[in-house]
Amino acid sequence: MRASVLDHRAACEEAKATRSMTGFGRGLVTGEACTASVEIRSYNHRFLDLSIRIPGELSGIEDRVRKELQSAFSRGRLDVFISLEESAGRDRTVELDGTLASSYHRALLELARDTGATGEPSLELLAALPGVIKIKERPLDLERVWACLGPAVRQAAAEVAEMRQTEGKALERDIIHRLARVAYLTGEIGARAPLLTEEYRQRLTHRVSELLRDQVIGEDRLTTEIVLYAERSSINEELVRLESHIEQFRELTRESGPVGRKAEFILQEMVREVNTAGSKTQDPDIGRWVVEIKGELESLREQVQNVE
Template sequence: MLSSMTGFGQGESVTSSKRYVCELQSVNHRYLDTRVRLPKRLSALELQVLKSLQGRFARGRFDVTVREELTGEQSCKLVLNRPLAYAYLDAAKTLQSELGLTGEVTLELLLSRTDLFVSEEEQPETADADWPVVRTALEGAMNAVTEMRREEGKALETALLGHLELVETTLAAIAARAPDVVQSYKGRLELRLQRLLEGKPVDPGRLEQEVAILAERSDITEETTRVTSHLHQFRDLIQQQGPHGRRMEFLLQEMQREANTIGAKANDAKTSHDVITLKSILEQLREQVQNVE
């Protein structure tokens, strides 16, 4: 079964004093690319968040946002960063002396520096203790994203199978027309030779030799056989579990290459038109596969 790379999910976890909300959004990307936004106090958990995502997903660009909210009435104790406060004070006095400025470094000036104070609960060293509840919220979001990506994958599967049928139909039309192309060429060549010979009989042996050369040059049996094999492999991947996007991209690349060869061998307008149609369908498949994990 296929999985899309597009999804959104939200999870939450609540303790006696806090509520953690995790929002996870994914879009298509060639590899696994993750951007994590955490509260400053929880920044040390970024690596653990990344490992959790790597354990669940193979491809996609993920945006992870974690919010931390206090619940109920809480007593809050502020912790003063004393070394930083003294550093601010010394720096202000030094600057005042060097520039010859008047005035005083007041308490109000120091209190305007919000980084001097942090609540006791917001100290970074407490982040690891909160990882279990953050992980619960993250897992809830990942489960929701996984479910949405699977639903999107079902729609992708239907679209891909429809386009594969169009490829087969178009390819069959090209292959069926190949013998008629050779016979049409034979008729045109014979008429041209008769005109050049001013009505004299055409050498049948020479005519058949020229027709045989064209038939060999325009033979597309190998190309159609390879495309058919790639189509079977593509269908098998759709039915299998696991991330198959890159493998599908490779198969489509090979099918496009075979279509180009068939187009180069085309010897009439109808076949050339069908080859253009075939390549267009393959391009539509490629666009859809870009969103398959």
């Protein structure tokens, strides 16, 4: 049996790579008491949602299955299918309910008298009536069953974790690429933003000069107007926070363990800062970069929804 089957927790924690929430795994283990088969299908979900289909006789160990999966995964919907084949038939005993049989017999005799029928109820008829004869099987030994079901659950979980990790690496490459693009565009905006005030001053001076022609322009009035414009259109704070969020997102890709929900929160904050920056300036270049950043953030949001 593979090492990852024996200790799926170690396999899950082995790498620090991003893990997706999509995966499939199957475990098949034969023990002294039975052969256990476990299939797990994993899908996107905001939280950990377990749907376990298990034979009714095994309901007593369903909590153990749930705990195994909770120790291996923290996010995603898991559909779990469990089947069991016993190695040997269980001992059976036959129980007779004589009191019930006597009641049936008396009722049949009374029915015969009421209807005028003749003859005695046969033994075969009485034995076939519900509840007279019961066949009971010895209950399953759940501890012996768990000896093969437990490893099957861990084997299936390890395969799911491996598939999620493989897909997570592809997600991580795409996320890093898009994040780099967002950082580059943010830098372009940061380089362009300081030039806007000077360009506004030049446009304002030129426009006032055209309107007033030979009249003297009051420098104080122009300066006041330019300062007000600079205050209204400044996006320095938004850019600082956006750069901070980008660095936080980068750190998440280097963390071990689940990061999906943190990433979703950071993305929301990034979208907020970009929208604010875009609303403060009417510069066409910055407007174009803002639109491109928002497109990248939307793609990141779709990818992060599949990150554990």
